[in-house]
Amino acid sequence: MIKETVLVIGASGQLGTELVETLRGIYGESNVIASDIRKGEGAVFENGPFEVLDILDTVRWREILTKYKPTHIYHLAALLSATAEVNPEYAWKLNMDGLFHVLDAAKEEGTGIKRVYWPSSIAAFGPNTPRRNTPQYGPMDPTTVYGITKYTGELYIQYYKNRYGVDTRSLRYPGLIGYKSAPGGGTTDYAVQIYHDALAGVEHECFLKEGTVLPMLYMPDAIRATLEVMHAQEEKINMRMSYNLAGMSFGPEEITQSIQKHLPDFKTIYKPDYRQAIAESWPAVIDDSLANDHWGWKPEFDLDSMTTDMLLNLKKL
Helix, strand or coil, rough: CCCCCCEEECCHHHHHHHHHHHHHHCCHHHHHHHECCCCCCCCCCCCCCEECCCCCCCCHHHHHHHHCCCEEEEEEECHHHHHHHHHHHHHHHHHHHHHHHHHHHHHCCEEEEEEECCCCEEHHHHCCCCCCCCCCCHHHHHHHHCHHHHHHHHHHHHHEEEEEEECECCCCEEEECCCCCCCCCCCCCCCHHHHHHHHHHHCHHHHHHHHCCCEEEHHHHHHHHHHHHCCHHHCCCCCCCCCCCCEEECCCHHHHHHHHHCCCCCCECCCCHHHHHHHHCCCEEEEECCHHHCCCCCCCCHHHHHHHHHHHHHCCC
């Protein structure tokens, strides 16, 4: 076991649930502290320490820092794209103030925090970003409060590295697809719900139009990428904003066709809503060559192999 103490903030979400499970296999169950505003469901939250934490509660935040003295922090707590549009003022407060609380603790002498991971998103891009082969560096004009907080956060994690020496690591996630937790309010979450509907024998009502291509990543690849960038030697992390990350790109009709190879009667109907405009402001195909060059990133799953694995594992639940 690696002797570090790891704190995961926002552990009950889609990414956090699986990340906690994987981290406990690396560091040991007692050395990975899961925390969130409420406790998630599943065995992972019974197999090691869990703390109720609202990252905006500075008193509680300091209590947990004092109690556990984490060396590595994965700060995942945020209001996601579609949910944030319903309550933009709170989204800004949670997404930005929460990040500052973590970064400010990391720069303080004596806290013992060695490294901070904070996720960004393709929502940091915007309508003037090239949608095909979206570059690492290019126009960044997000149109949602979620995207605005992610782009702003990228600038601040870079600033805290350059100004204070905080070892920050970050990835720009595309849409994440996994079977261990429910969709969490994101614009790409149709690609999780669609598998649940297929196995339930009901048609999927998609809130995006046919032909709306978005970049996606299967959760096992997302977890592996997160750990690879966090465990990479510091000299390999030559960029302190967020690395572009890619896996596959497809539209709703393509994931429907992939499912139909296993369930031929499955159907999708299209009823686009306000999330269509959000999706159209995001990239379709990501250029993640910098992540490959710096620390060797390469995805393992494509659409069909993901579909096979998703359906197999969802049937077991």
